[in-house]
Amino acid sequence: MKPKVAFFDFTCCEGCQLDALNMTGDQLASLLDAVDIVEFRETKTGTADHYDIAFVEGSISRDAEIPRLRGIRERAEVLVALGACACIGGVNCLKNAFEPEDALRRVYGDDAVHYDTIPARPIDAVVAVDHYLHGCPINGEEFRRTVADLLLGVTPRVPNYPVCVECKMAGNVCVFERGGSCVGPIIRGGCNAVCVTAGRHCWGCRGLVDDPNVNAQKEILERAGLDVEEVLEKFRIYLSCRKEAS
Amino acid sequence: MNERRTPRPSHALSADALAAMFARLAQSMRVVAPTERDGRFAYAPVDRFEEVRLDFDTTVLPPTVHLLPAKELLLRVRLGEAGSAEQVVDDLPTALFGVHPYDLRAIELLDEAFLGTRPDPHYAARRRNLLIVGIDCLHPSATSFAPSMGTQVATSGFDLLLTDIGEAHVATVGSDRGASTIDGLPGLRAATDAEIAEVGAQRDAATARFLVELDVPRERVARLLVDHYDDPYWEERSNTCLSCGSCVMVCPTCFCFDVADDVGLDLTSSSRVRRWDGCMLSDFARVAGGENFRATSAGRFRHRMLRKGKYLMERYGVVGCVGCGRCATACLSEIASPAEAWNAIAKIDRERREEQRAAAVDGSFVPQSVSLGRVVSLADKEKLFVLGLPGGRGIGHMPGQFVMLSVPGVGEAPISISSSPTREGTLDLAIRDVGNVTHAIHGLEVGAHVGIRGPFGNGFPIDALEWKDLVLVAGGIGLFPLRSLIQYVLDRRERFGEMTVLYGARTPADRLFVDELDQWAARDDLRLLQTVDHGAEGWDGPVGLITTLISPLEIEPAKTMAVVVGPPVMYRFVIAELKKKGLGDNQIILSLERHMKCGTGKCGHCQINGLTVCQDGPVFTLAQLRELPEAVQ
């Protein structure tokens, strides 16, 4: 009996599920040899009442999503939060700056009465999560490693060092040296510093490291002559989510 | 070739010759050279000579990354197939074209680390296939302090070394490979004397361009770091450390790594990969059970500075920091430069010495005059002298320290202090009549004046004893200094665990402080066990060597400290018994005695190997004594 694997999504762009599938044909063949994908609405019909591993993408931003998530948790041995929205709330939390009714009204006008929304939150505000695959989107290699680890009974390792480590490993010239600002020094690595390598800066999509020195980060921004509040505002794109009581 | 002869500049290459050398290398190997990247410089594989920037100040990452790359496949393994581990090495011939002397020295250190004990085959393969063309650093980066580390010029570690003298590059050949690299190049000729002299001139001029220097000779750094190991500087300075690892990632002498297995989705093919890691990262010293053995950024910061300033040199015999300045540039919090840290510690050291000089704690030989308040006979040759101090004040001593007791016309002798500083206004000196000075004192009466200097010595390590269970072993007059400690502990009883005092005298008549012993025996917060070597009429206590009191003890070694003072011959046997109880070398404290004439570490008499008993002691841990061959009897 092969382990049963399922993919679910809530409020999200579905990019993480698709990136999970971005692999070579051989890798897909290996995956399908190793597991049974029993539920994955985006790519197949079929449901199941038990999963060995459930991947959940997306944050919770509607009341109706809460019981659905709880149901998945009950049916799953292992539940993995897939991507920034599920892990830390993701960009969806930007709307939390507005009261839900206000946000709906701005978007739908008088028809706001037909819609509902609650402050967006990561899935661990609602259910216990066994593993986190961070990033917006996830890192495909990390996904494959995690699947292999889970199937072998190994606890997947989540990096707890800042993005700077991987930036240096890539040989990048530091964003601050190029006159920009970056929140990498307090953000969890594991992404291979892809955004800096591609010419930009880190926005913080993998969330804070376990013990970030936020005061040091603020000092660095000040010393670089940057308006700290303005810069931190930029970086709240991913870091502004608070766990709401469900 | 005579390898012991220092290579000297010998040839001159024109610009064309240099380009031709590059082309020659590129034909048969991958050439890695400094190139421009985003406004800085970085080593990269280069196809065209035009991309090479030999005028670089420094690079983001050091050239050592080609010996220890960020990720390196070590083994391929097929899970489920025993013995299938297949070693993977990279032996692609590579030329490093343009390596500054400080990086050459770093490579020497890595060679020691990776090719010394248990040579690393991955490093070895890369190293074997590496040709190194060095180049003098004439325009250093603003943060480099290579001259202070002696690394701004190199006389070894290269196959070829180039010096840009303007119209040409002068070449110094460092090996046969280097010689064949330039052999027969068009535009190659012997260097003239003027050109060779210009090499020296260029190097001298370059040395002056380094903006950062150490304020102390680099040989002193190790000692300074040890002396100020507990200084609050480490915590204060590392307050803004992000534990981002940038400093260790860019460092040419850093080589810590992590090893992990990556398994493919086929659940069969596994790669064992090593990746850069660093002691500055927060989880570096964490073990699977969750304990983190270097959990604070202050601890990590200090460790790095000691590794670079002391440990690497001691272990490998090569300077541990080459002063390249990369970490200083990379550190966003601007705290990473070892030069800054060591200079700061040197400054703290200077300031402390100034304070000590300014304070009255000096090396004067003038004793303070005190009178004898009481004289109590303790045993045949032992008396207690209770000194009256002016104003009833103490002399600010700690248990385990001693004074130099002075009798004018006779001399001075070192005497342990027998009372605790917690007993205000008293200073007890228990003295055995054994020499001229002590004999003279024994002849004095109440009201007589003597001189004291001090207190000297380091005292018992109260910090290490607090909150522990104590086993205090006093042999004979070893009780003199231990009484000070016992009183101290009794006066601060709640800060210590269980206290067991073992006291052995030669005979019952030789027992000292008998009234106090009875008081201690009657207490329930102190366990006193006594023995005598030889029994006598009226003695119904144990008879036997003091070691016999140790083995019946039930102690928890993890939370016990033992302090032992007694005649030299006793130590070996007592230590053996305490070791059997499971105590570590750092848990056994001893007080030593030596001939002393000054008490301030100058007369030289109390030396044991490199230490002085009067300043570094008289209290030592057994661990320390293990490092002193002369101390072991």
Add this chain to the structure above:
Amino acid sequence: MSDKNIHVHHVTRIEGHADIHVVVTGGRVETVRWEIPESPRLFEVMLLGRDHSDAAHIASRICGICSISHSIASLRASEAAFGIVPSEQTERLRRLLFAAEILESHILHIYFLAAPDFLGADSAFSLAASHREVVLRAMNLKRLAYTLADRLAGRKTHPISCVVGGFAKLPSPGLLEEARAQIEAAIPDLEETAQLLATFDIPGFTRETEYIGLTAADDYPFIGRTVASSDTGVAPIEEFLPTIREHCRPHSTAKHARHERESYMVGALARFNLNAANLHPRALRAAAALGLNAPCHNPYLITAAQAVEVVHAAEDSLVQIDALLEAGIRPETIHVSPRAGRGIGVVEAPRGLLIHDYTYDDDGRVTAADCIIPTAQNHGNIQRDFEALVPAIVDRSEEEIRRALEMLARAYDPCVSCSTHELKVRLDVER
């Protein structure tokens, strides 16, 4: 049996969540509903107050499949607002990046979302067993697209290097040459894709509707400024935009759009109908082999039009790469001077016309944002197609009706989660 009750909760093999409800009583069709229960994302409020340098980053997260489309539409809106004209090099690189997205999205849809229905499987995973070569081909084509996008923008899902005014990091000529070789090598696989479709038993349903998309005189554009309607002709986007009406439907978080008729279609078939003459010859040959001729009114053939477009996108990529290599890649200094104003960026996302409409203040912060999503524009058409189709097949079994409706929905390749968080310019409510 003349009573039918069909309730599909969360149609599978589409992006996002959508429901189908059909109720037939005594042979009479009572209810036909295409319903969107997707959570409102509310990107408009997410963009409010944001700096222009973050707008595309956030907008990209509207969709994980068409993040490149959203990014480029967003960047073009900002550029239009600030009066920035990107260089030809940037235009070509963006066009190349776009080709990667068209390729990946269409291949994903053709093989993973639509094909299983035609090959008797419930998913591409089961196809991996029965039609292994087909799935491998699909995976490799997807990888090609991902690799191309990785090289150009750092990452395909939520691209990184694209900025207002150009690219933060440019590809090297060597990378472009490698990409060229890989694309050229993949073209036979793309032609195979079209041939595979020719073997499918496509239902023969037609319903003519209005077709809207970008157009150009001698191009098959995915990036542009000129919009064509099969009913009303050609207009620049600024003139065209106000003529689109969106309205809310009860029980659906996605709005429906209309232009001249009750509904209209955007997407691959609309583009084909409007611009087929400008397809690359090889793509035209693929269309002919599929029996696809413009105008085509069978929505089930949207998938076929996609198969034609991937051939075209690949050929166009080669043209772009050759031009870039000829001119040489030149570093550019990008300087953005924000100013108050409004700008519209419009692209053809894989699923159709995509519009980002931003208003900025003098500091370069977003004060208003509208996004008109392709699938939102198609919801009305899907509803109308259902309403036309159900009566025609009402005598078939529930299972067959359900399948026909699901396959029709799938043919549109709807991207539902994108379509629920747009703002409307004008709001007409229809109950």
